[in-house]
Amino acid sequence: MILSSTLITLLWLCYATAQDTFTIAGLFHDDNYQSEMAFKYAIARHNMFNHDIKFKTVIQRIDKNDIFATNKIVCDLVSAEEGIVAIFGPESGVVGPMVESIASNLEIPHLQTYMNYKNNVNSNTVLNIFPDPELLSTGLAALINNMNWKSYMIVYESIDGLMRLQDVLKIPDSSSSPVTIRQLGDSNDHRPLFKEIKKSAETNIILDCDNSIIIDVLKQAKEVDMLDYFHSYVITSLNADTLDFSILDTRANITTVRLFEPNSMNLHNAVRDWEMGELNEMKEIFSLSTSEVLAETALMHDAVNFFTLAFRELHITEPIVAKQLTCDGRVKWDAGYRIATYMKIRPMLGNTVTGTIKFNEVGKRSDFNLHFAEIISGRVEKIAVWGPENGPNALNFTRSVHEQMQQIVENLQKTVVIVSSRLGSPYLKRRQARFEGDILEGNAEFEGYSLDLIDAVAKELNFTYKFVLTSDGAYGSYDKKTKTWNGLIKDLLERKAHLAICDLTITHQRREAVDFSLPFMTLGVSILYSKSKPSERNIFAFMEPLDTYVWIYIVSAYISVTLIMYLIARMAPGDWENPHPCDPNPEELENIWTLKNCLWLILGSTMSQGCDILPKGISSRMATSMWWFFILIISSSYTANLAAFLTMDKMAPSIDSAESLAKQTKIKYGTVDGGSTQTFFKESNFSTFSRMWTQMISTKPSVFEKSNSEGVKRVLTTKNQLYAFLMESSSIEYEIERNCELKQVGNRLDSKGYGIAMPVNSPYRSAINKAVLKLQEDGTLSLLKTKWWKHMYGGGACDDVDDGSSSAELKLANVGGVFLVLGISVSIAMIFAIVEFLWNVHRVSVDLKISHGEAFLLELKFAVKVWITQKRTTPEISENCSQNGDNGIFNKKSTSLEYNSLSSFDNNLKKSKESGLNS
Numbered sequence: 001m002i003l004s005s006t007l008i009t010l011l012w013l014c015y016a017t018a019q020d021t022f023t024i025a026g027l028f029h030d031d032n033y034q035s036e037m038a039f040k041y042a043i044a045r046h047n048m049f050n051h052d053i054k055f056k057t058v059i060q061r062i063d064k065n066d067i068f069a070t071n072k073i074v075c076d077l078v079s080a081e082e083g084i085v086a087i088f089g090p091e092s093g094v095v096g097p098m099v100e101s102i103a104s105n106l107e108i109p110h111l112q113t114y115m116n117y118k119n120n121v122n123s124n125t126v127l128n129i130f131p132d133p134e135l136l137s138t139g140l141a142a143l144i145n146n147m148n149w150k151s152y153m154i155v156y157e158s159i160d161g162l163m164r165l166q167d168v169l170k171i172p173d174s175s176s177s178p179v180t181i182r183q184l185g186d187s188n189d190h191r192p193l194f195k196e197i198k199k200s201a202e203t204n205i206i207l208d209c210d211n212s213i214i215i216d217v218l219k220q221a222k223e224v225d226m227l228d229y230f231h232s233y234v235i236t237s238l239n240a241d242t243l244d245f246s247i248l249d250t251r252a253n254i255t256t257v258r259l260f261e262p263n264s265m266n267l268h269n270a271v272r273d274w275e276m277g278e279l280n281e282m283k284e285i286f287s288l289s290t291s292e293v294l295a296e297t298a299l300m301h302d303a304v305n306f307f308t309l310a311f312r313e314l315h316i317t318e319p320i321v322a323k324q325l326t327c328d329g330r331v332k333w334d335a336g337y338r339i340a341t342y343m344k345i346r347p348m349l350g351n352t353v354t355g356t357i358k359f360n361e362v363g364k365r366s367d368f369n370l371h372f373a374e375i376i377s378g379r380v381e382k383i384a385v386w387g388p389e390n391g392p393n394a395l396n397f398t399r400s401v402h403e404q405m406q407q408i409v410e411n412l413q414k415t416v417v418i419v420s421s422r423l424g425s426p427y428l429k430r431r432q433a434r435f436e437g438d439i440l441e442g443n444a445e446f447e448g449y450s451l452d453l454i455d456a457v458a459k460e461l462n463f464t465y466k467f468v469l470t471s472d473g474a475y476g477s478y479d480k481k482t483k484t485w486n487g488l489i490k491d492l493l494e495r496k497a498h499l500a501i502c503d504l505t506i507t508h509q510r511r512e513a514v515d516f517s518l519p520f521m522t523l524g525v526s527i528l529y530s531k532s533k534p535s536e537r538n539i540f541a542f543m544e545p546l547d548t549y550v551w552i553y554i555v556s557a558y559i560s561v562t563l564i565m566y567l568i569a570r571m572a573p574g575d576w577e578n579p580h581p582c583d584p585n586p587e588e589l590e591n592i593w594t595l596k597n598c599l600w601l602i603l604g605s606t607m608s609q610g611c612d613i614l615p616k617g618i619s620s621r622m623a624t625s626m627w628w629f630f631i632l633i634i635s636s637s638y639t640a641n642l643a644a645f646l647t648m649d650k651m652a653p654s655i656d657s658a659e660s661l662a663k664q665t666k667i668k669y670g671t672v673d674g675g676s677t678q679t680f681f682k683e684s685n686f687s688t689f690s691r692m693w694t695q696m697i698s699t700k701p702s703v704f705e706k707s708n709s710e711g712v713k714r715v716l717t718t719k720n721q722l723y724a725f726l727m728e729s730s731s732i733e734y735e736i737e738r739n740c741e742l743k744q745v746g747n748r749l750d751s752k753g754y755g756i757a758m759p760v761n762s763p764y765r766s767a768i769n770k771a772v773l774k775l776q777e778d779g780t781l782s783l784l785k786t787k788w789w790k791h792m793y794g795g796g797a798c799d800d801v802d803d804g805s806s807s808a809e810l811k812l813a814n815v816g817g818v819f820l821v822l823g824i825s826v827s828i829a830m831i832f833a834i835v836e837f838l839w840n841v842h843r844v845s846v847d848l849k850i851s852h853g854e855a856f857l858l859e860l861k862f863a864v865k866v867w868i869t870q871k872r873t874t875p876e877i878s879e880n881c882s883q884n885g886d887n888g889i890f891n892k893k894s895t896s897l898e899y900n901s902l903s904s905f906d907n908n909l910k911k912s913k914e915s916g917l918n919s
Contacts, residue, residue, distance in 0.1 A: 020315070021054045022322055024307075025077045027089035027099060029064050034288075034297040035113065038270070039088055041277040042304035053312050056082075062090060070095040074102050075327040083322035083333070086111060086307055091296050093160070100126050105329040107336035109343075111307060113299040116364075117163050125340040129303040129357065131259070132364040133163060139370040139386045140236060140257065141167035144206070145393045146384070147232070150512075150760050152204035153180040153197060161208030164236060167392075168206065184209060190217055194224045201493040203231045203759060211239040218248055227252045229415050230495045230759050238295035245375045251415060253763055254375040259354045260298050261371060261382070262290045267353045270301050291380070298353040306348045306357055307339075314342055376411065405767055409461055412764045417458070417465040420488050420497035421450050422473050424708065426734055426788035427502045443467050449788040450501045453520060456780055457756075460771040468497065475504055476757075477674045478513070489513055492759050499768075500757040503728065505676035507752075515760050517768045519753025520781055523730040525677050527661065527669070527745040528712065530721050545641030554634065561627050562595070562602045565620065569593035572617025593620075606631050657746040661724060662692045669724040670696055670703025672711065677726055678704065680750060689749070708735075716741060730754075734789050740798040837863075 024043065028036045036059060043055045058077060062070045070090075077084055086109040090096055093114055103110035104123040112128040115136075131139075144152070154169075156162055162169070162181075169179060180202065184190055197205070205226075209217060214235060221227045232253040240256040260267060267290050278286035314320060320335045340363070347358040347367065358367035372384045372395070383404075384395040399407070421428050428448040431440055443451065446467050458465050476489030485493055488500035492514050506516045543551065569575045569591065576589040592613060604611040605628055615621050655661045661669055669692070671677040681693040696703050703723075705711040711725035712735050729748050736742045756768055775781050790796045837859065845855035 020052065020319070021056055021082075022085045022311070022320075023056045023058055023080070023082050024304075025074075025084045025087045026057060026059045027062050027070070027073070027087065028059065029090060029092060030061055032089075032091055032296070034294050035089070035091060035300040037274050037278070038297045038301040039304055041273050042270075042301050043308070044277060045273055046305075046308045050308075050312065053308075053315055055308060058084065062095060064090075064092040065094055067095055067098050071098055071102070071327075074099055078102070078106060078108065078325045078327065081324055083324050084108065085311065085320070085322050085335075085339075088300065088303060088307075089113065102327060105332075106325050106327075107332040107334070107340075108325070109307065109336050109340050111303045113296050113303060115160065115164070117160075123363065125336050125363075127303075127340060127343055127359060127363045129299045129306075129354075129365055131368045131370075132360070132366055134167075135366065135368075135388050136370070137164055137167035138388070138392050140165060140234075141171055142386050142390070142393050142395055143234065143255070143257075143370075143372055143384070144168055144171060146395050147204075147234075148761065149204045149232075151178045151180075151202060152206060153182060153200070153202045154206045154208065155182050155184060155193070155197075157184045157209035157213075161236070164208060165206065184217070188216070190220045191224055194221045194226045198224055198226055201495075203495070204761060205231065206234045206236065208236040211237045211243070214240055215243055215245075215247065218245075218250075218254075222248060222250060225495070228495065229411075229498065230762075232761065232763075241373055241375075241380050242292050242294060246379075251411060255383075256373050256375065256380065258371045258373065259295050259368060260293075262293070262380075264353065266351065267293060267298065270298075270353060293353075295354075302348070302352040302354050302357060305351055306343065309348065309351075310343045310346060311339060313346075314339060376407065381407075405770070408763045409463075409767050412461060412767065413463045415463070415498070417463055417499060418497040419454055419465050419467050420470050420491040420500045421446075421467060421502045422470050422475070422488065424502060426792065428467075449784055452784050452787075453775075453781075454499070454501055454756075456775055456784075457768065457771045460774060461767055465499075470500075475502070475675060476500075476510060476513075477679070478509060485513060488757060492757055495759065498758065498762075498764075503731065503754055504757055505728070505752055506755045507676050507679060509679070510757070513760070514757045515762055515765050516755035516757055517765065518772045518776075519755050520772050520776070521730055521754040521785070522751065523728045523754065524748025524750045524752060525680055525726055526729040526732055526748050527655070527658065528715055528725040528727055528732050528735065529655065529743055529745045530715050530718075531741050531743050532721065541645060542642060544645045545638050557630070558602055558606065561623070562598045565602060565615075565623055565627075566593060566595055566598045568620045568623050569598065569615060569617065572615075572619045574617030575615055575620055577616075602627060608635060655724065655745055658692065658749055659688055661745075662688050662695070665695070667722050667724055668699055668703050668718075669726060670699075670705060670711070671726045672708060673702075673704035673706060676752075677728065681726070712739070712742070734795075736798060737789055738794045738797055 026036065026039045028039075040057055040059065043057050047054050058080075060073050060077070062073055074087070077087070087099060087103050088111050090099065091114045093116070096112065096114060096116070097118070100110055100112070100116075100123060102108075104126055107125050110123075110126045112126065113130055114128075115130050115133055116128050117133050154162075154165060156165070169181075171179070180200070182193060182197065184193065207214070207217065214237060218227060218233070221231075227233075227248065227250045229251045232255070234255045234257075236257060238257055238259055241258050241262075245254060271288050271290055271293065274288060275286050278284070311320065320339070323331070323333050323335075325331055325333060344359045344361065344363060347356060349356050355369045356367045357365060360366045366388060368387065370386045371382055372386070373380045373382045375381075382398050384397045386395050390396065397404075423429060426448055427450040428446055431445060431447045433440060443466065451467060454465055454467075470488050470491050472486055472490075474487030476485055476487035478485055478489075484490070488497075488502065488504060489510060491497045492500055500514075504510075506519060510516070546554075570593070575593055576591050578586045579588065579590045580586055593615070597613060601611045601613065601615075601624070605624070608631070615624050655664070655667060661667065671681065681689050681696065684690060684693070705714060705725070708725075708727055708731050711727060714723055715725050716739070724745070726749075729744070732742075732744045736744060756772070758765060758768065772781075788795070838856075841852060841855045841859050844850070844859065845852045848855070850858075
């Protein structure tokens with residue numbers, strides 16, 4: 001009993017300690033040393049930690065293109081006595097299908113690590129560790145979608161590249177994201193291709209080629225200036241990150257794709273195993289960096305680990321027995337299908353370099369991660385991760401928006417930013433030398449709003465810049481015939497500049513060619529027109545209401561009516577009066593209507609002042625009434641016309657809006673030829689603007705000007721205000737600040753903005769936008785506009801100029817003639833008064849028999865005594881004065897000369913009349 005128990009125990013121990021050994025075949029090419037090493041040492045690691053199942057490796061090196069030799073090697077492997085339980089490799093798609101066919105026919109698990117597009121449902125034992133090509137294409141399309149490229153070009157080496165990019169070719173809305181495809185030629189010289197790409201102005205390139213020629217292709221691209229800061233490359237090779245991009249010395253944005261994270265612990269452990277294995281086997285130090293591990297190597301490592309784990313799990317539940325087979329396929333290995341099926345339903349979650357491994361029903365890998373990285377200054381920096389579970393467009397970014405922005409700014413700071421512009425005040429003009437011999441170079445050669453704005457942005461982002469002028473001085477318009485741009489837009493498309501700034505309007509057409517920053521100035525199209533030029537100041541403007549001939553006729557009528565009135569008064573009995581009212585039967589009648597009194601009556605009536613004497617005869621009164629009626633009409637007409645003539649400068653302008661401009665044909669109007677304002681009218685569907693455009697293009701000579709300055713000059717020089725110029729309101733504001741003869745008519749016709757232009761998909765666009773927004777918020781943009789519009793080079797010259805629109809007062813120049821006439825007339829009256837005074841002196845001298853000097857002194861002394869209001873009819877001479885005359889010397893009692901009062905005069909007159917009656 002004891003003996004039998006001991007025997008059973010020994011038999012169980014012998015079975016427990018027995019090792020099952022299985023053979024695994026590995027097919028490699030001569031250049032697959034990394035994969036061969038990963039295959040070999042992954043098996044060795046398994047054997048080291050698993051004593052119940054051992055695997056023996058059979059490694060065969062095969063030619064990539066020799067199908068017959070490969071067929072013989074595979075047939076010899078399967079016909080070996082110990083049999084094989086799996087075939088790994090090869091990595092070539094040329095001989096791979098032949099190996100796949102044999103393995104499928106014999107139902108031997110075949111693990112592939114290369115891209116296989118075939119969906120053969122009959123290959124039940126084929127498992128491809130490489131990502132499913134369709135899912136890989138979806139991941140690449142997600143990257144392109146997140147880059148927001150408006151257009152891009154695919155440069156591929158073989159048809160496999162297009163298969164890999166099939167979803168990229170199917171990106172939605174391809175009309176707004178056009179795709180161009182070019183193939184690398186068989187020649188090693190790819191410069192002609194890149195020259196062609198450069199002419200197309202395309203800067204976004206997807207490069208799909210073998211990893212071994214990537215650096216050489218990029219070097220040739222750099223030789224034709226296709227690898228600078230403006231260009232972006234996406235390299236689809238999963239091994240591109242293993243290359244040394246620092247030798248390119250480029251700031252181009254290069255994005256690579258890989259299947260694993262080089263810094264993962266599993267990869268570090270695997271590399272350490274490889275280094276130790278090589279040291280033990282080769283007896284020499286072998287060093288390999290994790291950044292140098294190829295995708296195929298990592299896939300081979302994961303494929304071996306997955307297979308050995310699954311095989312061991314199945315073998316424990318039900319032992320697996322290898323079988324000798326032949327290539328004729330008559331006998332199949334029954335365990336092979338079991339192993340392959342188990343691996344399809346059992347995912348491998350850990351102990352992998354390339355992440356979770358999961359297969360679909362046809363043996364293609366359906367679970368993996370794509371790691372996207374940027375090559376920045378020669379180093380690889382991870383930016384995002386994509387997996388099939390993310391969806392077709394979702395990326396998990398590993399950097400925050402702030403970190404991305406910071407990286408972009410840091411890259412921008414390493415570049416001298418070329419800024420293209422054009423001359424035009426106040427945005428950019430050449431700086432005047434401060435002293436003789438002062439040489440201005442570089443940015444110091446210019447000054448203006450644009451330079452100050454870029455300088456503020458550069459200080460905000462801490463980059464350096466250089467201003468250059470566009471060759472043709474144009475803003476940028478598209479020629480449909482040649483399908484080319486000119487001006488600033490052309491400089492950006494040809495990558496001659498990083499930025500373009502001036503009074504460049506953001507338009508839909510330009511945004512299709514370039515990108516714009518946020519508007520740094522908001523404006524709109526408006527009308528520039530000249531102010532009504534005031535008529536020459538005429539101090540005799542009060543004469544203008546009536547024509548010269550009318551004045552002549554009035555004077556003639558005045559003289560004629562005076563004479564007629566004189567004759568009528570002589571003939572009318574009613575105008576002959578009794579000189580002595582107390583005498584009822586006078587012997588004589590007198591007529592007061594002398595020629596002088598007639599002149600005074602007609603003149604007083606003309607001046608609407610009346611007269612102290614009036615006619616009494618019927619005919620004379622009728623003549624006077626008709627003259628009053630005539631003067632009433634003339635005076636009223638004169639008053640009405642005088643108000644109109646004196647306020648003629650206050651009249652409203654002949655145009656006050658675009659509608660009034662469009663409704664008339666006398667005043668011509670135009671724009672800058674080829675500018676955004678011209679495009680606005682050309683493409684507008686609004687009836688008024690369409691009518692204005694039709695009028696502009698049909699007017700001869702042309703109403704279009706080459707620049708705003710020439711348009712302003714034409715407005716000022718065209719006679720009778722017969723030209724108006726349509727331009728941006730900001731430019732109009734600048735002009736009317738300096739030229740007081742100009743004005744803006746009406747409101748803005750539209751609303752748009754000036755922006756900083758840059759190439760499409762510029763990485764620094766967000767940084768520029770952020771800087772512009774900050775300058776707007778802190779008031780810098782407002783200060784810059786005030787500086788260049790109000791203060792610099794004559795700004796603010798018209799601030800104190802009264803345009804007459806707010807006041808209707810008459811100026812002195814309008815009525816100065818009246819004062820002049822008054823002064824002249826009063827002066828003439830003074831002359832007459834002096835003449836009368838002198839005549840009176842002469843009369844006194846003759847009457848009193850004194851000298852003219854004495855008479856002058858007597859009259860002058862009396863005249864200056866303004867408090868005396870009465871004067872004697874005959875002056876008295878003082879005792880000190882003597883005068884020789886016919887009657888001798890007269891002595892007088894008083895030195896003053898006085899006039900009798902009117903009452904005394906009347907009393908004397910009555911006494912004389914009474915004495916006459918008594919006599």
